[in-house]
Amino acid sequence: MADAVTSRTLEEMVAYYGARAREYDDWWYRRGRYDRNPEDTAQWHAEVNELYAVFDALSLGGDVLELAPGTGTWTRRLVRTARSVTTVDASPEMVELNRANICDARVTYVIADLFAWEPERVYDAVCFGFWLSHVPVERLDRFLATVARALRQGGLLFFADSLSEATALHDNHRVPGASAQIMARTLANGRTYQIVKNYHDAASLSARFLRAGLDVAVHQTATYFQYGVGVRIPHVE
Numbered sequence: 167m168a169d170a171v172t173s174r175t176l177e178e179m180v181a182y183y184g185a186r187a188r189e190y191d192d193w194w195y196r197r198g199r200y201d202r203n204p205e206d207t208a209q210w211h212a213e214v215n216e217l218y219a220v221f222d223a224l225s226l227g228g229d230v231l232e233l234a235p236g237t238g239t240w241t242r243r244l245v246r247t248a249r250s251v252t253t254v255d256a257s258p259e260m261v262e263l264n265r266a267n268i269c270d271a272r273v274t275y276v277i278a279d280l281f282a283w284e285p286e287r288v289y290d291a292v293c294f295g296f297w298l299s300h301v302p303v304e305r306l307d308r309f310l311a312t313v314a315r316a317l318r319q320g321g322l323l324f325f326a327d328s329l330s331e332a333t334a335l336h337d338n339h340r341v342p343g344a345s346a347q348i349m350a351r352t353l354a355n356g357r358t359y360q361i362v363k364n365y366h367d368a369a370s371l372s373a374r375f376l377r378a379g380l381d382v383a384v385h386q387t388a389t390y391f392q393y394g395v396g397v398r399i400p401h402v403e
């Protein structure tokens with residue numbers, strides 16, 4: 167098993183996303199150094215559209231919780247179907263960008279560390295994009311238990327994340343080895359940060375969700391993404 171991640175690395179990951187906030191969308195939209203060649207970029211966009219189709223078909227309604235929303239890739243779609251969206255992210259810079267991008271009074275922004283945050287209520291649905299891979303393996307069960315506590319029985323869950331694929335990154339980044347959970351990330355200005363990045367196989371991830379009381383089917387697109395759709399298992403009296 168990989169070494170436990172220090173709180174210093176978790177703080178560095180928040181600092182990294184704060185510093186990266188204004189260039190973050192270049193990764194998702196494959197701009198600049200992420201546009202490695204036309205074939206990979208076209209494949210990426212095709213698989214993004216697959217994720218969007220799955221997400222949109224869920225039509226997450228009611229009061230929705232979004233964890234680590236970043237610049238608002240999923241918030242933008244959530245406000246089409248939800249009554250309210252509560253977001254929790256540790257980076258003020260990301261929150262500021264999300265607020266400016268989404269501009270919707272039904273979105274509440276909580277700035278908090280997800281490794282310390284506790285839900286104050288239950289939600290109808292929960293979603294997290296490209297967050298699960300940043301949870302240290304030794305904290306995964308605790309994180310999933312928090313997610314389960316935040317979700318009403320029968321409430322829906324969606325997550326999306328990265329598969330281990332070198333062309334998803336720009337060419338200065340290296341996918342970590344199977345037993346490592348720390349990855350060096352470099353910003354456009356050359357500054358390097360240590361962050362957590364874990365890739366999970368679908369079966370073991372489903373089993374971890376199940377242990378937390380979440381029935382989540384984990385799928386993948388051809389090259390780039392893993393995603394899951396599920397439900398908090400209702401208690402049977």
Ligand SMILES: C[S@@+](CC[C@H](N)C(=O)[O-])C[C@H]1O[C@@H](n2cnc3c(N)ncnc32)[C@H](O)[C@@H]1O
Nearest residue numbers: 183234235236239255256257260279280295296
């Ligand atoms: C890879 S981005 C995901 C953004 C967005 N969900 C998406 O799909 O593009 C990871 C997000 O996690 C946030 N984050 C990093 N560490 C955190 C922590 N300890 N608690 C809460 N949010 C954190 C970052 O600020 C960033 O917005």
